[in-house]
Amino acid sequence: MSEAPLTCDEVLGRGWNDFSDSEMRSLLRAERKKMTEKFSKLPENNRPPMKAFDGWYELAPFQLRWEFDEYLEEVPETIDGSALPIPGARAIIAPHAGYAYSGRCSAWGFRCLDLSKAKRVFVLGPTHYFYFRGLALSTFDKYSTPLGEFTVDQKTLRDVYAAVESHGAPEVRNIPRKRELDEHSLEMEIAFLYQRCEAVFASPEEFPSIVPMLVSGDADDEKAIGRVLLPYLRDPENAFVVSSDFCHWGRQFSDYRPYFKNGDRGNLVNLRDSDAPPTPPIHESIKMLDYEAIDAMETGSHDAFVGNLEETDNSVCGRHPIGAMMAALELLGADTKAEDKPRFKHVRYDRSALLTDPTKSSVSYVSAYATF
Numbered sequence: 236m237s238e239a240p241l242t243c244d245e246v247l248g249r250g251w252n253d254f255s256d257s258e259m260r261s262l263l264r265a266e267r268k269k270m271t272e273k274f275s276k277l278p279e280n281n282r283p284p285m286k287a288f289d290g291w292y293e294l295a296p297f298q299l300r301w302e303f304d305e306y307l308e309e310v311p312e313t314i315d316g317s318a319l320p321i322p323g324a325r326a327i328i329a330p331h332a333g334y335a336y337s338g339r340c341s342a343w344g345f346r347c348l349d350l351s352k353a354k355r356v357f358v359l360g361p362t363h364y365f366y367f368r369g370l371a372l373s374t375f376d377k378y379s380t381p382l383g384e385f386t387v388d389q390k391t392l393r394d395v396y397a398a399v400e401s402h403g404a405p406e407v408r409n410i411p412r413k414r415e416l417d418e419h420s421l422e423m424e425i426a427f428l429y430q431r432c433e434a435v436f437a438s439p440e441e442f443p444s445i446v447p448m449l450v451s452g453d454a455d456d457e458k459a460i461g462r463v464l465l466p467y468l469r470d471p472e473n474a475f476v477v478s479s480d481f482c483h484w485g486r487q488f489s490d491y492r493p494y495f496k497n498g499d500r501g502n503l504v505n506l507r508d509s510d511a512p513p514t515p516p517i518h519e520s521i522k523m524l525d526y527e528a529i530d531a532m533e534t535g536s537h538d539a540f541v542g543n544l545e546e547t548d549n550s551v552c553g554r555h556p557i558g559a560m561m562a563a564l565e566l567l568g569a570d571t572k573a574e575d576k577p578r579f580k581h582v583r584y585d586r587s588a589l590l591t592d593p594t595k596s597s598v599s600y601v602s603a604y605a606t607f
Contacts, residue, residue, distance in 0.1 A: 266295035270381055281377035281384065284426065286419050291333040292426060296381045302334060303430045306342035314582055320349040323606040325468075326475040326560060328553075328579060330600035331360065331423035336587045337480070337600040338427075343583035344602030345427050350435045353443040353474040355388050356428060357467065359450050359556035360420030360478035368452035369405030370460060372396060373415060378445060380426040382433070388444035395448070395463060404459040405452060420478040420553065421447045428476060443474070450556040454541045457555055461537070461562025468567050468607065477560050479553020481525045484517070485596025491550050492593060495520045506593040517590040518597065524549050525584065525599050532603070535578030537562045560605075567607055577607035 254262065271294070274283040286292060293299040314321065329344040330337035350356070362371065372392045378385045399407040410418070425445060432442045450460060467473045484491060486508070496502040498515050500523065506513070524547055531543035540561055544554055551557070561579070568576035581603040590597040 263295050263298060266297065270294050270296070274379060277377075277379060280375055281379055282373075282375040282415065282422075284380050284422060285416055286333075286422050287381055287426075291419065291423065292338075292381075293334075294381055299381050299426070300430070302338065303342070303427065306334075306338045307346060309339060310342050310346045314343070314347060315580065319346045320351070321347045321604060321606060322349055324349045324604040325353075325471070325473065325607060326477065326564070326579075326605040328477045328479055328557060328560075328581075328601060328603040329424055329427070330480045330602070331420045331478045331553075332480060332587065332598060332600065334423075334427075336598070337423075337585065340583045340585040340600040340602050341423075341427055342602075344604060345431050347582060347602075347604040348431060348474065348476070350431060350443065350474055352471050354472040355391060355444045355446055356474045356476060357446040357448070357464070358421050358424050358428070358476045358478065359448055359560065360418065360424070361553045361555055362414075362418065362449045362451050363420065363552070364417045365411065365414045366451070367406070367408060367449075369450075369456050370395070370399060370407045370463075371410040371449040371451070372407065373421075373447040374409045374412065375415065375447075378422075378425050378447065380429045382426070382429045383439055385425060385429065385442065386444045388446050391444075391446050391467075392448070395446070398463050398466075399459075402459065402463060405456040410449060418449065420449070424476045424478050450559050452555060454537070454558065457541075457558035458537065458562045460559035461564075461566055464559065464563040465566050468563050475560060477553065477556045479551060479557050479601070481528065481549070481551050481599035481601050482521050483550040483552065483596075483598050484521050484590060486594070487596055488550055491548070493520060493524065493547075494593075495523060498523075508594050510593045512591045512593065517593065518586060518588075521586060521590065521597060521599060522584075525601070529581050529584070529601060529603075532557065532561065532579050533581065535561070535565060535568070535576050537565050564605060564607065577605050579603040579605045 327344040492506040583602040
């Protein structure tokens with residue numbers, strides 16, 4: 236190995252297999268140290284990649300690029316008969332777990348995303364760390380990732396804030412800085428988005444800005460947010476990334492452990508630690524639950540999606556941002572024929588584990604796109 240530190244481009248130019256294990260460990264240590272020092276000096280208005288420090292994804296840029304490339308190479312060249320990205324696919328749903336768990340699923344959604352006309356990307360996520368109703372908007376001016384930084388479109392966020400106040404609903408506030416630093420639902424999309432922008436645009440100066448916001452509340456809040464988002468859906472220079480995982484199954488998720496005995500949808504029980512691993516296996520019940528939610532989502536009816544989740548109590552953590560985007564799409568397509576109405580179509584479904592043991596846990600992941 237050269238005594239002088241290698242740059243990220245030099246490492247990428249050579250490839251993983253050109254380094255011994257000890258060389259790679261040294262490279263990773265050096266690069267992680269460099270990035271840690273870099274991010275420790277960011278100004279307060281620039282959000283650092285907090286979850287990279289926590290091990291949710293790689294802090295070393297060359298390693299993160301290799302991982303993204305691996306996930307993206309597994310996506311087929313065409314989806315639903317279309318070359319990628321899918322023309323007009325300006326909205327996607329993607330998961331927000333650590334990339335080791337959900338990165339492959341996310342890759343399908345991000346490969347579908349059409350950024351060709353994008354000047355800004357709205358990133359809608361659920362809240363995991365504080366309670367509110369309605370919309371909570373980012374106050375940062377920049378979002379940093381290990382690959383580079385995005386500019387936050389604070390003007391658009393101010394316009395959204397003013398529009399909500401004009402409509403009188405839903406409630407709106409700024410995200411407290413501490414809560415936004417803690418929140419992963421936005422960050423996990425933004426790092427992947429940066430890689431896709433690199434593939435589309437000639438330089439970071441041409442990248443779209445981002446509009447990060449959190450969505451919470453109930454079905455009425457989702458419809459109110461949909462009305463606020465509608466003018467932005469009508470603008471072809473706006474794209475949308477909706478952040479959500481699907482079923483969270485296990486004791487640690489409020490003891491949500493539904494199971495359909497004998498695979499019978501009408502014979503629902505909640506498993507306990509003392510229960511023996513059932514047959515058919517638990518993961519088949521999880522898949523049934525998730526596909527009911529996916530089918531409801533694909534109808535394009537906000538009411539159908541909300542109704543399914545109320546019936547099953549499926550622990551879809553991003554139900555509110557999905558619901559808000561569905562409500563906006565439904566308004567957008569109000570005057571179009573049924574077959575032409577914009578709606579989400581799922582392209583990938585994964586689970587963190589094929590669960591058989593009721594003492595264990597599982598999280599489900601879905602990628603989807605909508606054209607309009």
